[in-house]
Amino acid sequence: MMSPDEAAHKILQGVAFNKAIILTDVMAKSLWWLFRLSPTLFERLVSRITVVKDK
Secondary structure, three states, X not given: OOOHHHHHHHXXXXXXXXXXXXXXXXXXXXXXXXXXXXXXHHHHHXXXXXXXXXX
């Protein structure tokens, strides 16, 4: 997990460089790529994770 200060620093760097997409950690990058490659698989995965967390 990233601290709020580290996340804020990465976000501000992304804004300074006019980045359209700012991914703060490895998990965010992995999920973003999964969504880009297969939106349907991403949707299924996220729905299963949220169902498990809700129980």
